[in-house]
Amino acid sequence: MVEHLPKVADSCAALAARIEDGARLALAPDYSGCAMAVIRALIQRDARDLHLVGVPQLGLQADLLIGAGCVASVEAAAVSLGEQGAAPCFTRAVQSGAIMLKDSTCPVIHAGLQAAEKGVPFLPLRGILGSDLVRHRPDWRVIDNPFAEHDPILLVPAIRADVALFHAARGDAAGNVWIGVRRELMLMAHAATSSLVTVERLAEQDLLADDQIAAGVIPDLYIDALALAPKGAWPVGLRGAYPADQAALAAYAAAAAKPAGFARYLTDWLALPDWPA
Amino acid sequence: MTGDARTELLISCLADRLAGCRHVAVGAASPIPAAAALLARMSSEGRLRVSILGSERHNVFTDGSKELFDCAAQGRIDAFFLGGGQIDGQANLNLVGVGGYPRSPVRWPGSFGSAYLYHLVPRVILFRLEHSPRVLVERVDFISAAGTSPAHHHRPGGPEGLITGKAAFRFDRALGRFTLTHRHPGVALADIVAATGFAFELAAELATTPVPSAATLAMIRGPVAADLVQIYPRFATEILTRPSAPRPDGLT
Structure with missing residues (x-):
């Protein structure tokens, strides 16, 4: 099986293991494609000193990583939980000075990634x-x-991340990933040194073989590894697949409002035996 | 004026500011501006294009989240709504925080695209429901986006005016000052002065913001609310289900 699927990793933990401590890690906003199952694996492996880049802003992924002590710096146009309000761990870390902050604005992040994509400084x-x-x-x-x-x-x-990490609806055995109109994920992949992706399902056919969808496919050229992760963005949503789980997001926002509540939430979340598919 | 009536007044008031536009974009977490844009589109009989971030239906962008900004830089977007935790008398916006930087005792999410769109979208309408001295300040603690620029800077865009829960101001970009033009029904001038932390000019004739017509209310409560459900389910439902409010004829 492995010979035929050279880019398909066994697990989200295997993807998390490829993200080294101290890495510059580009992440998508909650409305795009969040590889939440790998975020959990990163926290489980006790990742340290990550430098997050929000493309262009960040949400739950960043708040969890910051709260778990995995983050050294954040470069983003904004960090928030959207309708659920402020990102509590981010806010506390800014106020205590626990993370270095590189406040930005959306088009600067995009332009920085485009510079990296073009190979210009x-x-x-x-x-x-x-x-x-x-x-x-x-x-x-x-x-x-x-x-x-x-x-x-x-x-x-230029913003050249070591790793772009995201979640998408479909991938294939060669490592091609269909992202449709969510082309900030394409930009992230072009701009980063390597890309790690989780997908809802693995397609039987070559995603690049169909001209109707090929323009929405990130070619395997940019993808280092992918892993199957059904419902892998939960509790945030994935366009065309499932909406955000607002009740779960509200529960997180309420718990994380206090450090002790966040600690309890994290313990429970890490202890979940199965990903809630 | 009840909360819902005020919301409807603001939707109608913001929609009026979009007259003559070809393309208005609305950012995330902006239910009242989104409703206003949809109302204006219905009144324009389809001439106004509305792009709402977070909407699948009202969003034609296919080049990712950068496309909005590229469109703005090319002049393809005529109007945008911005707010802020603080807005000052020179129309500077603060979306970052209060009380020192970077370790701000009061910290907000961040500047988003404000620093860019404020310079490039010709008609930026400032909107903030809360009209109080802590929001409308003499000088913002952090400038996310500058209200005015030196004359030689490339700046086709900027603030057109400010609408709050109490009043409407026009902004003079050359003078760098707001002029109070409208007070909302039932709001006294003294109340506006007391609630505004910056000095402003007074229009020769201070008008009262017109209340929405029955036809406008029917559009807000009907098709606009129905359209908004996908993006802002709670907000749309609150407008849709108003058992205590009198309804215009023809609506159930």
């Missing part, structure tokens, strides 16, 4: 000037547009 971007974000980001630069007079413009550095 930076990209220019309109807007943003006058924001305090610029003052607090010494790695951003304002220059004069060399093609015009008196036209200041922001330059932002």
Whole structure:
């Protein structure tokens, strides 16, 4: 079996084992594709000093990793639980100084990933000037547009993550992954050194063979390993597959509001014998 | 004015600000602006395109989450709604936190796309339900997005005005100041002055925000609410099921 499926890992734990302590890890927002089962495996293996990049913002994945002590820094346009309010572990970690914060804005993250995708060191971007974000980001630069007079413009550095981690509806044995219109996942995969993916199901056929869906497929060129994880984004949702489990998200937000509540939640979550499929 | 009546007034008031637009985009966690955009689209007989982040139906983007920003930079989006934990008299927005940075004692999620869209979308409508001195401050603690820019900066966009739960202001980009133009029904000028932490100009004639017509209310409670259920189920249901409120004719 393994000879025919060289990129298919046995388990989410096997994917988590490929993410080293200290890695720069790109993650998707809650509305996109969250590999929550691997997040749990990362916490189970007690990952440390991760540098999270939100593409472009972060939600439950980041809050769990931060609360579990796995995170050294966060670069994102925002971190929140959406309708369920603030991300409590993130908020506490910012206030205590437990994590280093690289506050950003959505298009800077996208441009940084696009620079990495092109293999160039930076990209220019309109807007943003006058924001305090610029003052607090010494790695951003304002220059004069060399093609015009008196036209200041922001330059932002390439964001090259060690690993892009995400969840998608379908993959195939070769490691091709169908993401449909969720093309921020394509951008993440192009920009990162390696990509690890969980999928709802493994397709029998080659996903690139069908022209009707090929444009929504990340080719195996970018994918290092994938694992089967039905309901792998739970309790957040996956477009076309299942909606977010609002009751479960509300239960998390309520529990995590206090450190002791978060600790109890985490113990219970890690102890779940089976992934709630 | 009950909470629901005020919500409907604000939806109608925000929708009026979209007159003449071809394309309005609405960010996440913005139920009242989303309702306003859908109401404006119905009134425009389909001429207004509405892109709502988080919606599968009202979102044609196929190039991932960056496409909205690329569209904005090209001038393909005419209007957007922004808010903030703090908004100051120069229309600076703070979505980051209060009381020092980075270890802000009050910390919010972050700036999202505000720093960018505020500069590039021609008609940015500021909306914040809470009208109080802690929100409308003289000077924000952190500038997520700057209200004004030096004249030589490339800035096709910026704030058009501010609508709150009490009033509506117009923003003068050259002067960098707000002018109070409307108070909502039942709100006294003194109440607005007391609740506003920044100094502002007063319009020559202070108007009262017009209450929505029966036809507008029927659209909000009917097709707009039905359309919103997929994105904001709780909000839409609260508008849909109003047993205590009088209903316009023809609605059950």
